[in-house]
Amino acid sequence: MKKRSIRTISAIRTIVPILAIMLCFSSCNKKKPENGPIYKKEFKQAILDSRQTLSTHMITSFTPGTSICVSIDGEIVWSEGLGMASKELNAPATRETKFRIGSSSQLFTTFLIAKLQEEGLLDLDNSFYDYIPEFPKKDFDFTLRMLAVQAAGFPESQQQDLYQQESSIRTLKDYISHYENDPLVYEPNTYYFKSDYSLALLGILAEDLTEKSYSSLIRETILDTLKLNNTVIDNQMSIIPNRSNTYHRDYIARLVNAPQVNLAPMAPALGFLSTADDLNQAAQQILEPGFFSQESINLFQEPHELRSGQKLNSSFGWLATVDREGRKLLGQAGGTIGGSSVIAVYPEEKLVVSICSNLGDEMDELPVLKIANLFLKQINPLPEDALSDPAQ
Numbered sequence: 117m118k119k120r121s122i123r124t125i126s127a128i129r130t131i132v133p134i135l136a137i138m139l140c141f142s143s144c145n146k147k148k149p150e151n152g153p154i155y156k157k158e159f160k161q162a163i164l165d166s167r168q169t170l171s172t173h174m175i176t177s178f179t180p181g182t183s184i185c186v187s188i189d190g191e192i193v194w195s196e197g198l199g200m201a202s203k204e205l206n207a208p209a210t211r212e213t214k215f216r217i218g219s220s221s222q223l224f225t226t227f228l229i230a231k232l233q234e235e236g237l238l239d240l241d242n243s244f245y246d247y248i249p250e251f252p253k254k255d256f257d258f259t260l261r262m263l264a265v266q267a268a269g270f271p272e273s274q275q276q277d278l279y280q281q282e283s284s285i286r287t288l289k290d291y292i293s294h295y296e297n298d299p300l301v302y303e304p305n306t307y308y309f310k311s312d313y314s315l316a317l318l319g320i321l322a323e324d325l326t327e328k329s330y331s332s333l334i335r336e337t338i339l340d341t342l343k344l345n346n347t348v349i350d351n352q353m354s355i356i357p358n359r360s361n362t363y364h365r366d367y368i369a370r371l372v373n374a375p376q377v378n379l380a381p382m383a384p385a386l387g388f389l390s391t392a393d394d395l396n397q398a399a400q401q402i403l404e405p406g407f408f409s410q411e412s413i414n415l416f417q418e419p420h421e422l423r424s425g426q427k428l429n430s431s432f433g434w435l436a437t438v439d440r441e442g443r444k445l446l447g448q449a450g451g452t453i454g455g456s457s458v459i460a461v462y463p464e465e466k467l468v469v470s471i472c473s474n475l476g477d478e479m480d481e482l483p484v485l486k487i488a489n490l491f492l493k494q495i496n497p498l499p500e501d502a503l504s505d506p507a508q
Contacts, residue, residue: 151212153196159186162494163194166487170471174199177480178371180363181209182473185392186487188495189466190400195393201360201474212346212358214389215472216379216455220448221388222315223398223459224347226264226433227338229318230412237325240264240415247321252296258304260321263314264432265420269300272309273385278377278453288330291381292320305423308430312385319384330384342397342407347390349383352376359389360474362454374454374476386452395448395470399459402434402446403466417446417463434461439485441498447484451476458484465496 155163163186170184181199185192197209232238238247240261245251247260254269262268285291295313302309319330326333331349339347348356364374379387401407402416415432422428429437435447446461456477459470469491471482 151197151210153211154192154194155196156191156193159193159491159494162490165490166194167196167198169483169486169490170198173480173483177475177477178365179473179475179477179480180371181213181215181360182471182482183209183211183213183215183392184469184471184487185211185396186491187396187400187468188491190403192393192396193491195396201358203363204361209360209474210358211393212391213472214346214348214356214359214391215457215474216350216360216362216452216476217386217388217390217395217457217472218450218452218455218476219310219312219386220390220395220450220457220459221383221386222433222450223395223448224334224338224388225315225318225322225384226416227398227401227408228322228333229260229264230408230415230432231337232322232325234409234412238321244268244317244321248324251317254300256300256304258300260318261420261432262304263318265308265428265430266311266314267305267308267420267422267428268311268314268317269302269304270309270311270313271298271301273312278379281378281381285381286378288316288319288323288381288383291316307422308428312382315385316382338398342401344390344394344397347388347394347398350379350387350389352378352380356389360455363475364454365475365477371475377453379452386450389455390457390472392457392470392472395457395459395472396468399446399448399461399468399470402461403463403468417444443492449481456482458482460484460488462488462492465492467491467495 174182180203181201183197186194195211197211197213199209201207201209201213233240241259243257243259256269258268285294322333323330362374364372366372402413416434417431419427419431419436429435437445439445444463448459450457453476455474457472461468469484469488471484
């Protein structure tokens with residue numbers, strides 16, 4: 117009997133460590149990947165309908181890969197990568213896939229300028245020449261605010277200019293110098309033109325004021341503070357983890373690899389890589405004071421008024437308008453060679469929807485408003501939505 121008890125105890129001592137190891141591996145296998153999808157069950161139907169909307173868009177536009185993030189009152193309720201980050205490698209898009217975001221990059225530049233004003237380093241209504249007097253004089257004066265709202269008189273940017281960019285333009289300073297003698301095309305604060313050069317001038321201004329590089333300023337002031345760990349300036353010569361391949365439509369609308377372009381010199385206007393999650397987190401900062409003062413938030417939310425008294429549908433680096441139902445809407449829409457992005461912010465509902473893709477496509481806009489409306493129907497339904505809801 118004693119020998120049998122000893123054998124039993126010995127067997128238990130052998131089995132227990134094995135079970136512990138098995139349980140350890142089992143728990144590891146059940147652990148969700150950090151870049152896996154996020155779904156909040158309270159919004160199940162809105163997510164299902166939105167996913168169908170986005171999937172349909174990808175099929176009809178031949179978009180290889182996208183990522184999407186939806187937040188309500190600062191909480192992510194849906195985040196997911198769909199399709200392929202690389203068709204060649206059969207690599208799926210995830211929440212950490214970095215896409216070219218085009219002119220949505222300007223939000224980081226205007227964030228930086230707003231923070232510099234909060235610190236007392238500049239005044240938005242001062243002349244640009246007060247800070248950089250050596251810049252070639254134009255026929256008209258223009259202020260920092262006019263640059264940020266893109267009403268400073270500089271010509272409209274054309275995507276084809278990226279194909280023809282001089283090989284000698286390698287840095288932001290090169291870009292500024294190359295076009296510094298070009299004339300203004302209209303009197304400042306009388307019109308609106310979406311100008312990459314206007315944002316580039318704000319980038320060089322920030323460098324001059326702080327004696328730091330634009331990339332360092334953005335990283336220290338914005339990205340690190342907000343923990344936007346998947347947002348970087350694009351650089352074709354660098355190895356950037358989780359960077360998506362870039363796609364393009366050729367002259368007969370076939371999907372092909374996008375041509376190589378160097379966007380780094382124009383980083384303040386359109387040179388960033390980011391994710392839908394990071395763009396969503398950044399956009400949340402303009403909802404209420406915290407990272408920004410209320411004065412800065414007003415800059416981003418209130419439409420700019422031209423000299424004539426006409427109000428633009430844009431503010432300090434953002435679209436500022438109302439949707440078809442009269443709800444206040446702030447937005448970004450950025451397309452460039454090999455990538456696109458869009459952000460919709462509903463300040464009163466505290467809803468933020470952000471989408472990125474690896475196709476630079478002006479033909480088929482990303483369906484951000486359709487998706488936003490599906491969530492708005494649940495969080496702030498209009499009377500007709502309530503009547504049509506079978507649960508009411």
